[in-house]
Each structure stands twice: as C-alpha cells, then as structure tokens.
Amino acid sequence: MVEAYVLIQTEVGKAAVVAREIAQIQGVTSSEAVTGPYDAVVHAQAEDVDSLGKLVVARIQAVDGITRTLTCPVVKL
DSSP: OEEEEEEEEESTTOHHHHHHHHHTSTTEEEEEEOOSSOSEEEEEEESSHHHHHHIIIIIITTSTTEEEEEEEEOOOO
16 A cells, blocks of 8 residues: 655635545545645555556546645655
C-alpha cells in the first residue's frame, strides 16, 4: 500500500467545493479545505505507485477548479 498527501491549489473561492468533491473519490481517505499557500490537503492510498499516479492524474486533477497539485508520498522511516 502506498500513501500520499496531495496539496492542492484551486481557483479563488473553490476550495470547499473541490475538497468535498475529492472526498467522494475512491482511494481518498480524507480531504480538507485549508488556509495558506494551498487550498486543500488530501490523503490518498493506492496499491502501488502507478495506481497512485493514475488516481492523482486521472481522478483528482480532473476535478473542476483545481489549478495545481503537489503529491507528497509518505515514507515509512
């Protein structure tokens, strides 16, 4: 299992709507609107790195209102 945090920038005024829509995507374990340089933070899980990439690119980035994402894979040290 691979986990990652996805930091999301949205169009002005779209953070809450984007976070709610992303929360419905399979593989997303949490999705919150936040303040600061990013507008939403998402925690996601997938079976492997390829599946995680597909989740982010095909499903999360497809949500209307997103302008940029930064994917931060979790490292178990």
